[in-house]
Structures are given as structure tokens and as C-alpha cells.
Amino acid sequence: MSFSLVYQKIKEYQTIILFGHKRPDGDCYGSQFGLKDIIKTTFSDKSVFVVGEKVSYLSFIGQLDEIDDDIFKDALAIVLDTATRDRISDSRYKLCKEIIKIDHHIVLDNYGDINVVEELIPATCLLLTKFLLSNENLKISLVGATALYTGTVTDTGNFRYRGVNEETMQLAGKLLSYGVNVEHIDQLLSVQSLRAVRLKSYVYRTFKVTKNGFAYAIINRLIIKYFNVGYDEAASLVSLLANIQECPVWALIIKYPKDIRVRIRSNGPNINTLAEKYDGGGHHKAAGATLKSSSKIRQFVKDADNLVKEYKEKQEPII
Ligand SMILES: [Mn+2]
Known part of the structure; x- marks a missing residue:
């Protein structure tokens, strides 16, 4: 041995x-x-x-x-x-x-x-x-x-x-x-710092859910600066939106100095194809994407919402 x-x-x-x-x-x-x-x-x-x-x-x-x-x-x-x-x-x-x-x-x-x-x-x-x-x-x-x-x-x-x-x-x-x-x-x-808890509360207060159940929050540079957290620490907060019964896909959109990075997670449909469409990739249930500018966020959210819609239709066929 x-x-x-x-x-x-x-x-x-x-x-x-x-x-x-x-x-x-x-x-x-x-x-x-x-x-x-x-x-x-x-x-x-x-x-x-x-x-x-x-x-x-x-x-x-x-x-x-x-x-x-x-x-x-x-x-x-x-x-x-x-x-x-x-x-x-x-x-x-x-x-x-x-x-x-x-x-x-x-x-x-x-x-x-x-x-x-x-x-x-x-x-x-x-x-x-x-x-x-x-x-x-x-x-x-x-x-x-x-x-x-x-x-x-x-x-x-x-x-x-x-x-x-x-x-x-x-x-x-x-x-x-x-x-x-x-x-x-x-x-x-x-143990967690007070600023980390405050940032969590910001994510919980501001996250949105699309019509079909895609949950996401956006953290911009000002927020990062205000709460004095690192970008990696902020990105880890994607887990805050996990396990919402109505939302099988969730994401955290973070505006970095040069681009916008998205952490996407799922306990429903595979999301790697969505991530690949937006200059990213990863695993079936955990992936990352990059958006060139803020104007791309709307299209990304729409695509993610569609993915959830298709998934839910397959899950619960209309009788
Ligand atoms: Mn290990």
C-alpha cells in the first residue's frame, strides 16, 4: 500500500x-x-x-x-x-x-x-x-x-x-x-463581518424574479465599493438565491471594472449552453458567463427566463 x-x-x-x-x-x-x-x-x-x-x-x-x-x-x-x-x-x-x-x-x-x-x-x-x-x-x-x-x-x-x-x-x-x-x-x-451581512441584505432586498422564475441580482461597482468587499467575496453570494422553490435557475450579475461577469446556478435545467452563448461555460448546474456591456443584461435575462419556461413546460405538461 x-x-x-x-x-x-x-x-x-x-x-x-x-x-x-x-x-x-x-x-x-x-x-x-x-x-x-x-x-x-x-x-x-x-x-x-x-x-x-x-x-x-x-x-x-x-x-x-x-x-x-x-x-x-x-x-x-x-x-x-x-x-x-x-x-x-x-x-x-x-x-x-x-x-x-x-x-x-x-x-x-x-x-x-x-x-x-x-x-x-x-x-x-x-x-x-x-x-x-x-x-x-x-x-x-x-x-x-x-x-x-x-x-x-x-x-x-x-x-x-x-x-x-x-x-x-x-x-x-x-x-x-x-x-x-x-x-x-x-x-x-x-463568523461573518458586519459589512458582509449588510451586502447579503442588499442582495435579498434587490433581487428580481422574472415571469417564469429566473432569480437574479445585480451588484455594481459602487455597491462593491460601498460595502468594501472583494469581487470574489461578492460573487460567492450567488448561493443566497439558491433553493427558492419557484426559481430553478438563479444568477448573480457583477459589474467588474472591465466587464460584467455572471455566476449562474441551477437545480433544474442545464445552464452550460446558456453560459457558452455569453462567452462563458462550466458545468451543467454551475457556470459563468461574461457580458460586454450593461445593454446585454436584458437579453441575457430574457434567455435565462426562456430556459426556465421551457424547463417548467417539460416538467408540468399542460393537460
Ligand atoms: Mn479537498
Whole structure:
């Protein structure tokens, strides 16, 4: 089994550097800091560093290290939760002596010298929990268990997403046995800024629904500035319009400095074709489009409304 190979490599190297992906999420941070804790708790004399992008809302999981380029050349790189090499957040993984990939995304790029990938497991943090249990020499502290549990919670959407099964709960239960404070983690992950809540209220107050049930809101540059939020943060609010019974398709239209970008979501008809018509694309139920100017919004809304109309007609044939 490849876990024993990973164990051997960790034992072999004095310096180990843990990498994650660009725009890190809870599972990325959780697996980086969780593995750091496993290595440090088991082999206290090793130097273990975590590199990557800083994300303030996840900083309770652990603090990133800033290290010089010359440390990399004799180090073992372990890249976590990252499907392809262009997604690795620090390109200095190339300087390392050997690379291990540990991940749960669909395999597109076996960039590691050793690749440990389990596509069906719902979090990399759970894969690391299996690694921990695979060898009785491996140990973890409460700090590491908290990191791994946090990543499990975020990547499974609080154990709500597809892929959650008996094994998920057993592994999560094992992490809890180290004394993880689930309520505290939930509070840290749920906290929001006042301006973020105010912007949400703006979206709820101003969104529109077309005749056939396409829900959308528009956020312009002035609003972004007024609420002092990033464009990405604003774009994530598309989820506010999800799950309205009458609206199987919803979108957030955001006026960026140079163009207008639309995030489209659906729990009814496929929307990728609509997105493609407007210089975009994506998945069947989650896609993005680009509008060249405000004058295109009306046509886009009309097309989306039509899509919902056709979908509803198919769903509820008129008798
Ligand atoms: Mn993940």
C-alpha cells in the first residue's frame, strides 16, 4: 500500500515542506497543518514547513512559514488536496528533491514521484486520517486532529454532500476522540463581518424574479465599493438565491471594472449552453458567463427566463 511508502519517505527526510493549492480552502489548510502535526508529533526532530497563500478566516488552523529558497533543495515536498501542478500555490515545489501527492480529486496529473489518490473520499483530511491509522507509530495531537476535522467539515459541507458514508463518520469519530471542540470550530467557520451581512441584505432586498422564475441580482461597482468587499467575496453570494422553490435557475450579475461577469446556478435545467452563448461555460448546474456591456443584461435575462419556461413546460405538461 502506498501509505507505507509515504511513511518511509517521511522517515527518510530531515526537512519536509507541505504544499497546498491556490485559493486555499478548509480541506487544503486542514490537511497541510494536520499532516504537519502528525509528522512533528511522531518525529519531533524533523523540520516541517507549511507554505502557501494566507487566508485569514482559516488562520486558526495554523500559521504559514516563510522560508528561503535554499531550504527546498534537500527537502521532501508533500502536496495536499491539489489535482494538477499548475494549481500548486508555491512553485518552489519544483526545487524539492522528491514530490509526494496526496489528494482526492479526479486524477488529471500524476505530478508526484509517489501519488496517493482516493477519488471517492470526500476530503483529503479524511485520507490523512486513514494514513494516521495505517501505522501504529504515527501520532497526532489535539491541534492536528482539530485541523483534520475542520477540513472534513468544510469539504463535506457539514457532512451534507454526496460521498459522505459510514467510513466518513468513523474517521471523523476517530478525530473527535482526541478531544476536538466541534462547537468552537463551527463558530470560527461561521463568523461573518458586519459589512458582509449588510451586502447579503442588499442582495435579498434587490433581487428580481422574472415571469417564469429566473432569480437574479445585480451588484455594481459602487455597491462593491460601498460595502468594501472583494469581487470574489461578492460573487460567492450567488448561493443566497439558491433553493427558492419557484426559481430553478438563479444568477448573480457583477459589474467588474472591465466587464460584467455572471455566476449562474441551477437545480433544474442545464445552464452550460446558456453560459457558452455569453462567452462563458462550466458545468451543467454551475457556470459563468461574461457580458460586454450593461445593454446585454436584458437579453441575457430574457434567455435565462426562456430556459426556465421551457424547463417548467417539460416538467408540468399542460393537460
Ligand atoms: Mn479537498
